[in-house]
Amino acid sequence: MRITRRGFVKGGALALVGTSTIPSFLTRSVMAEVTTASANKKKLVVLFQRGAADGLNIVVPYREKNYYTMRPSLAIKPEQILDLDGFFGLHPSMASFKPLYEQGHLAIVHATGSPDMTRSHFDAQDFMESGTPGLKATADGWLNRALQEEKLREESPFRAVALGGQVPRTLQGKLPAIAISNLQDFSVGGRGPNPSPMSNAFQQMYADSVDAVLHGTGQETFEAVRMLKSADPAHYTPANGAAYPNTPFGNSMKQIAQLLKANLGVEAAFADIGDWDTHQNQGNVNGRLANRLKEFSDSIAAFWKDMGDDTENITLVTMSEFGRTARQNGTGGTDHGHGNVMFVLGGNVKGGKVYGRWPGLENEQLNEGRDLAVTTDFRRVLGEAAYKTLGAKDLKLVFPNANVQSQQFLNFL
Incomplete structure (x- = not known):
């Protein structure tokens, strides 16, 4: 499958779906802390x-x-x-x-x-x-x-x-x-001895690219992955006894x-x-x-x-x-x-x-x-x-x- 740089970027945003789209090298990415919106x-x-x-x-x-x-x-x-x-x-x-x-x-x-x-x-x-x-x-x-x-x-x-x-x-x-x-899938993917072809392709493109759009979006993506991982969504329990329908x-x-x-x-x-x-x-x-x-x-x-x-x-x-x-x-x-x-x-x-x-x-x-x-x-x-x-x-x-x-x-x- 041929993957282009622009294929990852659409409308000024990056859509991330599933673990296979996020390369393993993101675990080594270190970013400065971003101040989140205030509580109110x-x-x-x-x-x-x-x-x-x-x-x-x-x-x-x-x-x-x-x-x-x-x-x-x-x-x-x-x-x-x-x-x-x-x-x-x-x-x-x-x-x-x-x-x-x-x-x-x-x-x-x-x-x-x-x-x-x-x-x-x-x-x-x-x-x-x-x-x-x-x-x-x-x-x-x-x-x-x-x-x-x-x-x-x-x-x-x-x-x-x-x-x-x-x-x-x-x-x-x-x-x-x-x-x-x-x-739960919006996390660091491509782990293990056989990372996905898409992970390898994305990693190589990011490493070799001089494309400012790709670099800018990649940095935002890495930060998003780090922030969401720290929020630990896999262990979320709804409050106040809220029961969501088991539907999309x-x-x-x-x-x-x-x-x-x-x-x-x-x-x-x-x-x-x-x-x-x-x-x-x-x-x-x-x-x-x-x-x-x-x-x-x-x-x-x-x-x-x-x-x-x-x-x-x-x-x-x-x-x-x-x-x-x-x-x-x-x-x-x-x-x-x-x-x-x-x-x-x-x-x-x-x-x-x-x-x-x-x-x-x-x-x-x-x-x-x-x-x-x-x-x-x-x-x-x-x-x-x-x-x-x-x-x-x-x-x-x-x-x-x-x-x-x-x-x-x-x-x-």
Whole structure:
């Protein structure tokens, strides 16, 4: 296998996956100590529901008569709803979210989405992650730009981290970011008498290279390995009896908790969860969507419980590329729609409330006669989270051409 220098570097970041990608010579690497973020540093966690989640069955407008007319077999009955405010209610699979809402930690923003009307998963995800709907030429992600305003004298290599096999579009950009599939594998690899070919190749390239990009990224990588190894992730036990679902997303949330607790200087963390594209056999109180919602909400609730008092410094926000049609289709599912719902969780969140202007579900109120209309641009939600959590005051940098201003915030923080 031919490995190039540039093959290790993508979007200003190095994605490390598995022990075989990290050479044995790293054990001999000695770096100066990097000062981590202070204990009271605010942290932003961004979660992406890939596939277009059905916001109308996640936070149900159960007082809308047309909701039941349009979804004769998919609608959640009023007596099955976890009531929130007499108009909206949670899907019953999201019981673990109800206490967070009642305690004032969880806010909901309904009828959110992009001003771009695409129904393409790829384009919509790209536009949301770049933060520039309709513009495909944007080179970096909104969260990377949000972190660029504050230039630290001594930056942690873990300042921006993603759980997964590669750095997501959201975090690509000038500021280095790291992708991790598994914390226990993010360690010194290539041990033993037969180190992997990739380890040898990386070691030789680093030793021989005059490439400044490779040298810079390599140094950040070595420091990241040393710091995470000292945090001993293999022996982590969740606090306060938190029980994460034994699923990829549950594991991602547990590992984000590990990273935040290890005081490695994390300011922004990203994870995603797929399989929200419910064209067929979506189900109502049971079924495919219900199972996904239980995993989603239980994982986030376990993270909240695990973080304990540290939740005062955390803001968590969820997003999906678009919602689904108001009417069910002929195969027991819903098709690509428009407006959707976002959750915001945090110690400083003014929760226990559904934010945003509700557009209604009467036929004449639907977008293009088929979807929940968007009344809150998703960038207003992300902008407020970045502004008040990360201190990203230059919203023109974070969301160019969006005209997101602090006086337009919903003030859920």
